[in-house]
Amino acid sequence: MNFIFNHKHEVATLTAEHLWLVGISMLLAIAIGVPLGILLTRRPRWKAIILGSTNVVQTIPSLALFGLLLPLPWLGARADRLAIVALALYALLPIVRNTYVGIAGINAPVREAAVAMGLTSSQLLWKVELPLGLPVMLSGIRVAIVITIGVATIAAAIGAGGLGEFIFRGIAMVDNGVILAGAIPAALMALVADLSLSGVEKLLVRHRS
Amino acid sequence: MSQNSEPVIEFADTGLRLADGKTLLSGLNLAVDRGETLMLLGRSGSGKTTTLKLINRLLTATSGEVRVEGQSVTNWEPTKLRRGIGYAIQDVGLFPHYTVFENVALVPKLQQWQREKVEARVREMLALVGLPYDEYASRYPSELSGGQRQRVGLARALAAEPPILLMDEPFGALDPITRAELQMEFKRLQERLGKTIVFVTHDVGEALLLGSRIALMERGRLHGVYRPQEFLRSDDAKVKAYVDVFRAGQQILQ
Numbered sequence: 001m002n003f004i005f006n007h008k009h010e011v012a013t014l015t016a017e018h019l020w021l022v023g024i025s026m027l028l029a030i031a032i033g034v035p036l037g038i039l040l041t042r043r044p045r046w047k048a049i050i051l052g053s054t055n056v057v058q059t060i061p062s063l064a065l066f067g068l069l070l071p072l073p074w075l076g077a078r079a080d081r082l083a084i085v086a087l088a089l090y091a092l093l094p095i096v097r098n099t100y101v102g103i104a105g106i107n108a109p110v111r112e113a114a115v116a117m118g119l120t121s122s123q124l125l126w127k128v129e130l131p132l133g134l135p136v137m138l139s140g141i142r143v144a145i146v147i148t149i150g151v152a153t154i155a156a157a158i159g160a161g162g163l164g165e166f167i168f169r170g171i172a173m174v175d176n177g178v179i180l181a182g183a184i185p186a187a188l189m190a191l192v193a194d195l196s197l198s199g200v201e202k203l204l205v206r207h208r209s
Numbered sequence: 210m211s212q213n214s215e216p217v218i219e220f221a222d223t224g225l226r227l228a229d230g231k232t233l234l235s236g237l238n239l240a241v242d243r244g245e246t247l248m249l250l251g252r253s254g255s256g257k258t259t260t261l262k263l264i265n266r267l268l269t270a271t272s273g274e275v276r277v278e279g280q281s282v283t284n285w286e287p288t289k290l291r292r293g294i295g296y297a298i299q300d301v302g303l304f305p306h307y308t309v310f311e312n313v314a315l316v317p318k319l320q321q322w323q324r325e326k327v328e329a330r331v332r333e334m335l336a337l338v339g340l341p342y343d344e345y346a347s348r349y350p351s352e353l354s355g356g357q358r359q360r361v362g363l364a365r366a367l368a369a370e371p372p373i374l375l376m377d378e379p380f381g382a383l384d385p386i387t388r389a390e391l392q393m394e395f396k397r398l399q400e401r402l403g404k405t406i407v408f409v410t411h412d413v414g415e416a417l418l419l420g421s422r423i424a425l426m427e428r429g430r431l432h433g434v435y436r437p438q439e440f441l442r443s444d445d446a447k448v449k450a451y452v453d454v455f456r457a458g459q460q461i462l463q
Contacts, residue, residue, distance in 0.1 A: 113302030116265055116375075117316050117365075118291035127315070131306045 003177035004184070011166075015185045016052065018162035021080065021152045022189075025087035026145055033144075034091050034137065037099020047100070052091040062090065062151045066158045083152070083160035090151055091144035098140025102133030135204045142197040149190040162198065215279055216240035217373060217405045218264055222273035225259055234257045234429045237273070246399055246406040248416040250451070251417040251426030257409040261375050264407060265294045277373070292316060295366030295374040299381045301358045308348040309335070309361050316369040334364035339394065341445040344363070354379075363395075367402070377409045392418060413455040416440070425451070 040047050060068070065086050070076045075085055105131060114128045130137075155203055156164025164183030169175075218241040225234045231295075234256040242249045249257040262268040263275045266282050275282045282290060303312050313331045322330070332342045338360040350358055359379060366374060380388045380395075381457045396419055399406065410416050416423045425432040425448060432447055442454055 023275060107300075107302070107305075108299060109300035109302035110304060111302075112267065113296065113298065113362075114304070116291055116294075116296035118288040119319070120288050123319065128304060133302075 007181065009120045011181055011185060012016075014161065014163050014165055014182070016187070018149070018152055018186065018189070021083055021087065021155060021160065022145065023164050025084045025148060025152075026091060026141070028084065028088040029091035029095055029144060030141060032088070033095030036100050037096045037137070038099040038103065040096070041103045041129070042120055043188045051093075051097060051100075057089045062086070062154045064156060065089070066154065070158065079158050079160040082158065083155035086149050087152055087155070088177050091148050094140040094143040094147070095137075099133065099137050102136030102140075103129045105136065106132050135201050138197060138201050138204070142194060142201070145193045145197070146190045149186055149193065153186055217243050217278060218407065219276040220260070220263075221276065223263060223270045223275055224272035225263065225270045226269060232429055234263075237431050239424060239431060239434065241405060241407060243405055244403050245421040246419055248420035248423045249407065249409045249426055250411065250413065250416045250423050252411060253309060254428075255426040256429040257426050259429075260376055260378055261407060261409050264373075264375055265291050265296060278386070291370055292320065293371050293373060297362050297366040297373040297374070297376045297379045299378040301362035303358055303361055304366070305350050308347050308349055309353070312350070315364045315365070317452045320369060330368060334368050337367070337398065340364070341424075349417055356391060356449060358435050359391060360385060372405060374404045374406045376406065378411070380415070395419065409412070413451050414458070417455070
């Protein structure tokens with residue numbers, strides 16, 4: 001623990017880097033994943049191929065995915081850029097899947113009543129489907145964030161920075177104190193994200209028994 | 210919409226056949242007149258709900274035609290067609306994330322009514338279905354009983370002043386006392402509102418009580434259309450079977 005207190009500034013810098021990697025990749029994953037999930041509710045035939053391919057991405061070991069993307073022209077040029085894309089790809093599956101499940105799982109009479117009332121397709125989406133699907137979508141995003149915070153530690157292996165720096169350094173130095181300086185803030189970050197988002201989910205489902 | 214004497218809703222040799230070859234409805238010829246309440250009576254799977262959903266185009270006919278206000282439903286813009294047709298179903302389908310007020314106000318708001326007009330309308334509709342505004346407007350559907358939800362569903366269906374009302378066993382899931390209560394209230398409402406109503410039921414008593422005419426459906430076909438008195442006196446074997454069940458039920462009560 002002494003190491004953490006003696007290196008407060010470095011811990012803070014790497015934590016900030018870690019947050020940045022996770023934050024940007026999550027924004028990217030949400031920006032792609034939510035529309036993809038909505039698309040699946042409109043074109044169910046694409047479900048197998050889209051969910052299948054996001055699933056395949058998740059099965060690739062993270063270190064291997066970073067390595068595989070490395071030779072790509074624009075992407076491999078900067079480590080943080082590559083890390084963000086790889087992390088976003090990882091986060092995609094829970095977000096796409098839960099967006100789809102959240103919307104497809106809406107009580108059939110509710111949807112039927114909405115259509116019969118003359119809601120247009122976009123009114124149906126914004127007034128009914130997104131608000132009602134939101135709790136399930138959020139739990140997908142929560143899972144994605146927790147995964148991403150963990151996987152992002154590996155981004156240090158390709159020089160993208162973040163709390164993984166401490167972990168890899170600690171392993172090389174055989175020094176648990178240094179490993180913990182990376183592991184503890186990362187674990188705390190995951191816990192805080194998990195608890196706060198599940199709190200939001202609970203608030204949202206108040207009236208929906 | 211026009212106010213002449215031509216039928217409000219008209220089925221012309223209408224049929225619906227699914228992609229897997231199953232026929233839900235065939236050769237339906239039926240006209241619904243302005244201001245009447247037509248009951249679609251039949252067993253499960255007889256095509257009553259299918260017939261109803263063809264009117265607001267939740268389903269689209271695969272043969273023949275359905276006309277609303279003289280115009281084929283396929284020529285109507287779907288949202289415009291549906292906003293002129295109220296729809297109340299057994300499961301109600303209230304929006305669980307909206308309060309009673311927001312549920313009833315949704316379509317008027319979408320039609321850009323002014324705020325004061327929307328509020329006045331919601332007050333009027335809730336009063337009409339017997340739910341005091343101050344007590345119920347801010348509640349969520351999960352805080353209502355089954356009968357109250359059905360009342361809100363009816364208020365919502367009527368909110369945008371549709372000339373046509375479609376109802377699919379709206380009282381089917383209620384306990385017998387609440388059901389009888391709502392049926393009587395609905396009967397009073399009918400006279401005040403003067404809407405053209407198509408009402409699906411499998412309950413002969415309900416059909417006789419609420420209908421100006423009864424269309425008996427059998428296996429995706431229309432068996433016949435009867436006024437309630439004709440229905441009770443008919444010699445037709447199928448109609449008699451329904452009437453006998455109804456009378457047997459009444460005798461047990463007496």
